[in-house]
Amino acid sequence: MVENWQPLANIVTLKQRAQYLADIRCFFAKREVLEVETPILSPAAPTAPYLNSFTTDYIPIGSQSKQTHYLQTSPEFAMKRLLAAGSGSIYQIARVFRNGEQGKLHSPEFTMLEWYRPELTLNQLMDEVNVLIQQVFNFKSISRLSYRGLFEFYLKFNVFDCADDQIKYCAQQRIKGLSDDLQLDRDGWLELLMSHVIEPRLAAMNMPVFVYDFPASQAQLAQIKQDQQGNDVADRFELYIEGVEIANGYNELLDANELRQRFESDNQQRRDQQKPEMPIDNHLLAAMESGLPACSGVALGWDRLIMLALNKPDIKSVQSFSFELA
Amino acid sequence: MANISTNEFKSGLKFMLDGDPCSIIENELVKPGKGQAFNRVKFRNLKTGRVNERTFKSGDSVESADVMEVELEYSYTDGEFWYFMDPVTFEQHAADLNAIEDCKKWLKEQYIYTVTQWNGTPLLVTAPNFVNLTVADTDPGLKGDTSGGGGKPATLETDAVVRVPLFITIGELLRIDTRSGEYVERAKNK
Numbered sequence: 001m002v003e004n005w006q007p008l009a010n011i012v013t014l015k016q017r018a019q020y021l022a023d024i025r026c027f028f029a030k031r032e033v034l035e036v037e038t039p040i041l042s043p044a045a046p047t048a049p050y051l052n053s054f055t056t057d058y059i060p061i062g063s064q065s066k067q068t069h070y071l072q073t074s075p076e077f078a079m080k081r082l083l084a085a086g087s088g089s090i091y092q093i094a095r096v097f098r099n100g101e102q103g104k105l106h107s108p109e110f111t112m113l114e115w116y117r118p119e120l121t122l123n124q125l126m127d128e129v130n131v132l133i134q135q136v137f138n139f140k141s142i143s144r145l146s147y148r149g150l151f152e153f154y155l156k157f158n159v160f161d162c163a164d165d166q167i168k169y170c171a172q173q174r175i176k177g178l179s180d181d182l183q184l185d186r187d188g189w190l191e192l193l194m195s196h197v198i199e200p201r202l203a204a205m206n207m208p209v210f211v212y213d214f215p216a217s218q219a220q221l222a223q224i225k226q227d228q229q230g231n232d233v234a235d236r237f238e239l240y241i242e243g244v245e246i247a248n249g250y251n252e253l254l255d256a257n258e259l260r261q262r263f264e265s266d267n268q269q270r271r272d273q274q275k276p277e278m279p280i281d282n283h284l285l286a287a288m289e290s291g292l293p294a295c296s297g298v299a300l301g302w303d304r305l306i307m308l309a310l311n312k313p314d315i316k317s318v319q320s321f322s323f324e325l326a
Numbered sequence: 327m328a329n330i331s332t333n334e335f336k337s338g339l340k341f342m343l344d345g346d347p348c349s350i351i352e353n354e355l356v357k358p359g360k361g362q363a364f365n366r367v368k369f370r371n372l373k374t375g376r377v378n379e380r381t382f383k384s385g386d387s388v389e390s391a392d393v394m395e396v397e398l399e400y401s402y403t404d405g406e407f408w409y410f411m412d413p414v415t416f417e418q419h420a421a422d423l424n425a426i427e428d429c430k431k432w433l434k435e436q437y438i439y440t441v442t443q444w445n446g447t448p449l450l451v452t453a454p455n456f457v458n459l460t461v462a463d464t465d466p467g468l469k470g471d472t473s474g475g476g477g478k479p480a481t482l483e484t485d486a487v488v489r490v491p492l493f494i495t496i497g498e499l500l501r502i503d504t505r506s507g508e509y510v511e512r513a514k515n516k
Contacts, residue, residue, distance in 0.1 A: 048360045050357075050360055050361055050362050050363065051360055100333070100363075101355065101357060101363070102355065103354055103355030103356075104354060104355075105355075106355050106357065175381065176378075176379055177378060177379040177380035177381055178380075178381055179380075179382075182383065183383075184362070184383070187361070187362075188361075188362050191358050191361040191362055192364065192381070194358065195356045195358065195364070196356075196366075196381065218361075220360055238359075245358060245359060248359050248360075
């Protein structure tokens, strides 16, 4: 007989989780942001090289043919199609799936709160996130630090003009236990320094932090702009609470051609790494060609936020049944 | 030797790092939203006993370590090595000071110990939870005192010093908890 049928989260936690859901719906209702639902399954998938989608087969009844579908890693693409169709501000509380990711802060299946605000600039969206985490979750106000400033302050180099070798050298000096033959690209070394050196500092700050103006190479689906020093930066932010990455926000890329190029360069990277290429979402590209309104959007890890709000040690503790108990 | 991928990492897994056998204490996935994944691993070097950290690129692999635990009987020491015998095959295994240091004061001939071996070499010797040892020296006992309140130090046959009740005398056999190093009770003769 299987013994571990019970949830890891206790019933009190699940009630608190339900209350947060009610509160967040109230928060958006007051702001007249529309709740939407979009498909979890799609024949297209994000191309990001380090995002692994789950696949499943659609088999029409009476047929032998299998049509590969992907489980969403975020509801982003479908929500942008709604925006292009004139939905106005929308939000979604969605189940999302990321193959292979499991740990204290990762689960292959989790809940994401994602919202888009056509009438807000990225700065105004950051203000809204700030109000949300204070009002609904009782966290402290969020301070703002640029990516460049963080690296300059803690690691003494300029992320925009430092040579790759110097970044690698810095990582090997500052992070104990890296093998000498570790091979990473520039962004890989920067990410490693972020997670091993800077995140612990952010955790020690005792207040939530927005990191903004990422290197353009980490733009994902955000627009690229120039910062005050004239560096190309990605117009996006990440929210860290207690050193944990909680949310990722963009001044959304609007140019369909630019997006197609990013999808294709992602797929090129996938080919180089012997990973399967992902089918590009042509519906999204068509929607963007017809016109995505200027907008800001943010995706927030719901389980992580609740974990921190309730002082739990891992996201399992706030999920009714974690992946290994499913 | 087999290779182990980071996706098989879990606590207790034995692997080779820089030529030394190691045991994983904690394994954590580190991965920014859309960024590359790493495994941050806390491990014990089984040769030195030291705890360290290492970060691997997820998907990298390490060599597995031929580490196993066997039950061996302690035979004797020549001062440099401590010899243990397999009670079935009578094969002898020599452990150095490093391996027996933690349980040196609980080593008694003919007792069975858990020996962690790597490629047949003892890395670590662990004492059983309870051992019976004879009192080699202690102050004279107080007649009639059976309460055990207060207590006094007693040196056992292995040179371990433990606190014992006042009524204990030289030559008695005592049951000792090796985890806490505490006296449990008078032992019935083995």
